[in-house]
Amino acid sequence: MKQKMSVRYLACMAMFTALSFVAVLITKWIPPVSGFLSYEPKDALIVIAGFIFGPLSSLILSLLVSFLELVTISSTGPWGFLMNALASCAFSVPAAWIYSRHKTMKGAVAGLAAGVLTMAVCMVVWNYIVTPYYMSMGDVTDVAAKRQIVGGMLASVFLPFNLIKGGINAGLAMLLYKPLVGALRGAGLVAPSQSKKGRFSPGFTAFALLVLLSFVLLLLVMQGLL
Numbered sequence: 668m669k670q671k672m673s674v675r676y677l678a679c680m681a682m683f684t685a686l687s688f689v690a691v692l693i694t695k696w697i698p699p700v701s702g703f704l705s706y707e708p709k710d711a712l713i714v715i716a717g718f719i720f721g722p723l724s725s726l727i728l729s730l731l732v733s734f735l736e737l738v739t740i741s742s743t744g745p746w747g748f749l750m751n752a753l754a755s756c757a758f759s760v761p762a763a764w765i766y767s768r769h770k771t772m773k774g775a776v777a778g779l780a781a782g783v784l785t786m787a788v789c790m791v792v793w794n795y796i797v798t799p800y801y802m803s804m805g806d807v808t809d810v811a812a813k814r815q816i817v818g819g820m821l822a823s824v825f826l827p828f829n830l831i832k833g834g835i836n837a838g839l840a841m842l843l844y845k846p847l848v849g850a851l852r853g854a855g856l857v858a859p860s861q862s863k864k865g866r867f868s869p870g871f872t873a874f875a876l877l878v879l880l881s882f883v884l885l886l887l888v889m890q891g892l893l
Contacts, residue, residue, distance in 0.1 A: 675856045680724065683716040687732045692740070700889050703802060704828050710758045711839035714782065715847055717763025718775065718840075719857060725763045729755035746801035753793055758786040758833055762840075772871055779840060783833030790829045791821050831885045838879025842872065 687709040699705045709732055717725030733751040741747045762782030766774050799813035807813055817825075851857040887893040 676720065679720070679851060679856050680716070680728065683712055683728055684731050684735070687712045687728065688735050691732070691736060695740075698890055698892075700824070700828050700886070704824070706832050706835065706886060708836060708839055710755050710833075711836040711843060713755055714759040714762050714779070714836070714840050715844050717759050718766050718778075718844060719848060719851070721767055722760045722763040725759035726756055729759060743801050746797060750790075750793065750797060754786055754790055754829070757789040758782040758836065761785045762837075772868075775841065775844070779837035783830060783837055786833050787826055787829040791826050794825045795821060827885075827889060831882050831889060834882030835879060835886065838875050838882060841875035842879065 690708045690712060694705075694707055697706055713725050713728045713732065716728055729752050733748050733755065736751055737745070737748040743750075759782060762778035765778035765781055768774070769777065795814065795817055798817050799810045802813065802817075804813050804816060807816065848857060852859055884893065
């Protein structure tokens with residue numbers, strides 16, 4: 668039984684890794700914010716895996732998908748890997764940890780809200796520390812001068828962008844969780860639910876759509892498209 672469950676788990680992790688990487692690829696056409704901040708929906712899939720299998724799975728997927736980006740499409744090298752992995756972990760691991768202790772709709776929403784806030788705060792700190800080392804800023808090459816520029820962008824660019832990015836991925840996660848879990852249960856890869864408590868309802872779907880639409884509109888405003 669343990670061997671069967673291990674094979675099922677590995678199959679699911681491979682599937683979530685592939686889906687997350689494909690999600691990165693298909694959103695490369697979205698214009699970056701301020702010329703360098705790109706939205707990627709992979710964290711929505713990574714946090715869903717965490718909801719199903721626990722926060723450790725979110726941590727593993729965050730590292731795996733970021734590594735795939737590093738060795739395939741990344742133009743920022745190890746620094747980009749570090750920032751991608753930190754952002755995904757900061758969003759998905761707290762959300763999955765909270766949901767693992769409160770497996771209800773309220774637990775899911777609370778976890779996702781905590782993930783959005785954790786990621787936004789975490790990335791403000793890490794962007795200030797790391798971004799000056801790899802971001803091109805025209806004729807400015809001195810790290811201290813770059814850090815001063817980045818510092819001026821923390822509240823106006825980095826913080827709102829990460830809040831919006833997290834909000835979009837939270838909305839996507841709420842919308843995609845039920846169909847993805849249903850498909851996995853139908854394929855025999857995930858055990859059937861033992862409880863009816865906290866099932867996702869039409870009202871919850873409407874709430875998720877509202878969250879998603881609101882943050883998408885904010886992203887378009889930040890890109891100057893609205």
